Amino acid sequence: MDINEIAQIFDNAAINTNPVKQISEAIKFSLDEAYAIQKAMIDLRLKRGERIIGLKMGFTSEAKMRQMGVRDMIWGRLTDEMMVENGGTVRMEKYIHARAEPEICFRVSQDIEGEVLLDDLDQYVDGMACAIEIIDSRFENFKFSLEDVVADNCSSTGVVVGDWITPSREIKNLKMTLSFDNELKAEGSSFDILGDPWRSLQAATRLAYQYGEKIKAGHIIMAGASTAAIFIEKGTTVSAEVGGIGKCSFNVI
Ligand code: OOG
């Protein structure tokens, strides 16, 4: 199997908004190979001038695992090209079949060199915010195995981040909602993210270290969705709210 060839298939699928069949149906590959494909795909983006801005965690909640039929936590890389301004606008044509999900985002204050213990994490974080992740799997019908989705950079496509607030350790039980034109589409609790979203950040430090990826000052870490993701629709305003943290939104045209 040629890792670079597969990376190119995903990159083309994203650029041409043309989904591909599950790679794992045609060739078997390991989780480590899947992360190598992800890295090769991100390298193509970095060669075009994009820059890593942080990481995202995926399948940190039961709701997400159930929706997508997988059982393990995953992580992907975020680049500056994925940032959507809070209150900004995206064009539906940019996507294959995008979905949105409500999340919590952490901002890293100093470089992280290894795995950080849960209790020490606040030394490395200077902000937290309500966020929306836009996911747009490069696979037909969002159908993938764990290895497939990891290779596809965990469906990462867009990130909207609300205003930063001072981090709090007590975010275990916050209401998280996703609405389209103020109509409620999904509702969950921050408790659904590993019992405490800080645990997701802890896992990010462990996995980044394990795979040799550096988490740097200024990076953002998305903790993963607490609810199932919902297909976005043209002509709507998509908003998320996390009780006690804030809100954010974007418009789809
Ligand atoms: C994979 C991405 C999972 C999350 O927050 O759990 C994820 C997908 O559902 O396509 O971003």
Ligand code: MG
């Ligand atoms: Mg997500």
